[in-house]
Amino acid sequence: MTRIPLAPLTLGLAGLIPFVWGAATYLNDDLQAWGASTLGPRFVGPYVQLFYGSVILSFMSGVLWGFATKAEGARAATGYALSVLPALWAFFMTGGGPVSAGMNLIFGFAGLLLLDYAFYTWGLTPSWWMRLRVLLTAIVIACLAVGIWL
Template identity: 55%
Template sequence: MSAAPRRIPRAPLVLGLAGLLPFLWGALTAHFGSFGTEAFLGERLIGLAALISYGTVILCFMSGILWGFSMQLTGAVATRGYLLSVLPALWAFFCVGGEASLLALMAGFAALLALDFWFVRTGAAPVWWMSLRVLLTSVVLACLLLGLLI
């Protein structure tokens, strides 16, 4: 049996980085305008609205990933994993909306790192997972912070 890879595999890295594009776009258009793209993108996909809507989608997406990790576990640890896995989606549902949406998303993504760490410690997530999650979350938090600063 070979040792688990510690480097982030190419496909998750490339796809994870590509998944940052809507965050970067939202932060860019929040600060510099829509560059005339609102005609075909609509207001929901520009600026703060893009940051909030995409951030909400990604928190829910991450709940699904954590649910998948939970399936690697058994017994009480699996139950705990399933319970923890729904928290990002519930956070997005109950806390995102209104004036504090960017702050709620920032808190949600920061807390998600703790959940990611728990899943790595249980062995349900691959050993490279935290390297990917810290990289992606750092950019996400920076984009959300830029949105707050306008």
């Protein structure tokens, strides 16, 4: 694997802000109160994480779809079919309470990492893709876990 280019690394890390913010406001009552009064109650704690997590799984479906365009024949058809799974997972599995929705997002992001690996092994991603995806996924799952287990 090669080094992650600065732009994808920076943007990927910036994309973690709602997950990290959600975990921080879950752990710190004063920060949660400030965030709720300043930004609104849906932008703190598990609420921001769950909504944003669904958005990101849907976004990643689009990324995988883009990778599938680089394939041909049966591999392309498989890639397209697999690429819609994260969005469908987010749509169907993030209802209910915050604990079950958070747990399902963790499973969704873990499953997405498996899909990332499949597209990587098929040669459809940049060579640095898995380095970036493992880093981002580990942080996302850790942040989501705060709302479930702490």
